[in-house]
Amino acid sequence: MLKNFADYIVFNLLTLKPGSRLGEALDFFIYDTIKIFLLLAVIIFVVAIVRSQFPPEKTRKILSHKREYIGNVMAALLGVVTPFCSCSAVPLFIGFVESGVPLGVTFSFLVSSPMVNEVALVLLWGLFGWKIALIYIGTGLVVAIISGIVIGRLRMEKHVQDYVWEMQVGNGEIVEKTFREKLDFAREYTLGLLKKIWPYVIIGIGVGAFIHGYVPQDFLARWAGRDNPFAVPVAVALGVPLYSNAAGVIPIVHALMEKGMAIGTVLAFMMAVTALSLPEAIILSNVLKKTLLATFFGVVALAIVFVGYLFNAIL
Amino acid sequence: MKIEVLGTGCAKCKTLYENTKKALEESGKSAELVKVEDIPSIMKYGVMSTPALVINGQVRFSGKVASVAEIKGML
Numbered sequence: 001m002l003k004n005f006a007d008y009i010v011f012n013l014l015t016l017k018p019g020s021r022l023g024e025a026l027d028f029f030i031y032d033t034i035k036i037f038l039l040l041a042v043i044i045f046v047v048a049i050v051r052s053q054f055p056p057e058k059t060r061k062i063l064s065h066k067r068e069y070i071g072n073v074m075a076a077l078l079g080v081v082t083p084f085c086s087c088s089a090v091p092l093f094i095g096f097v098e099s100g101v102p103l104g105v106t107f108s109f110l111v112s113s114p115m116v117n118e119v120a121l122v123l124l125w126g127l128f129g130w131k132i133a134l135i136y137i138g139t140g141l142v143v144a145i146i147s148g149i150v151i152g153r154l155r156m157e158k159h160v161q162d163y164v165w166e167m168q169v170g171n172g173e174i175v176e177k178t179f180r181e182k183l184d185f186a187r188e189y190t191l192g193l194l195k196k197i198w199p200y201v202i203i204g205i206g207v208g209a210f211i212h213g214y215v216p217q218d219f220l221a222r223w224a225g226r227d228n229p230f231a232v233p234v235a236v237a238l239g240v241p242l243y244s245n246a247a248g249v250i251p252i253v254h255a256l257m258e259k260g261m262a263i264g265t266v267l268a269f270m271m272a273v274t275a276l277s278l279p280e281a282i283i284l285s286n287v288l289k290k291t292l293l294a295t296f297f298g299v300v301a302l303a304i305v306f307v308g309y310l311f312n313a314i315l
Numbered sequence: 316m317k318i319e320v321l322g323t324g325c326a327k328c329k330t331l332y333e334n335t336k337k338a339l340e341e342s343g344k345s346a347e348l349v350k351v352e353d354i355p356s357i358m359k360y361g362v363m364s365t366p367a368l369v370i371n372g373q374v375r376f377s378g379k380v381a382s383v384a385e386i387k388g389m390l
Contacts, residue, residue, distance in 0.1 A: 056363040056364050057363060060363065083364065087323065087327070087363070087365065088363065089322070090323060090380070091365060095358065095361065095362075096363075103345060127374075167358050169359070170353070170358070188379070286354070
């Protein structure tokens, strides 16, 4: 139905010819924009209601003194439903380790929380379909679990800034919200997030539409296709500085995939965009010494590169 | 009355501070309003998501920006 609406505007009202470059690009742009914003509004609202059930204080209590493996798995899963903003990464990290959440388990949370986020999911689902969205969630969780286990095994507790261990942390009683308050929270959360990301989404879809209409088919197959072994690591390296623009990046990547970028490379790139971010690294350097910060980035980057190669090989 | 706005200096924290200031002005109540930005003081309250609002040493909410009207109701 949305497709018909977009077709109607472009080909009937604007009388562009079907099959013309401008017409196809514009049709693509209108259709994607409406679809994505509808999905965003609905899904972010639902996710916000789910998230209001899992304040970080509750998550911390669940994860405290959990053992390896089970702790990492639970941390990665809770990372999906606990609200997280990189600006409160520091109090969150301290709150976790001080209340006895093991370091490796804390990292599983820190990886999965930004990576499996609702904006990325909506865009993946809306543009790539539910299969790719599910693959992204699944592999994202595995990357978070494995990275956390590896970091935990490396016994890097002494590479956490010393003051973190000496800090006095209050209990942080959970103020239980009423259902009405949860709805209010969800509404404000949805509006706030949409307000923040809408320009990126529109620019992203616009650039994607341009690529869709003007770039020749298979243009990227030679460089970003599955036969180029360097495509995955290069995609991961390019993803790091693009943080917080998942909203703008995913529509562009979608168009690039049509032009021959391999699926594993696409997944690796998106994971790097969401999970590895420079601003977050700077914020985390308040609590992590350089060695641990570098290890964290290195382990997660390696895991993502591995995912990229794996999917280029099997799909 | 003592009101503290906890936050490490992000945009949301500034908005909450402004909203709280406005709520105080509009309600005509007098209170000492401070911005708490250092991590140890924030952690003392056990707050893990910022910004948060503390009134007379009690955490009223964390991890959201409350509206002026909402804050007025808490004063």
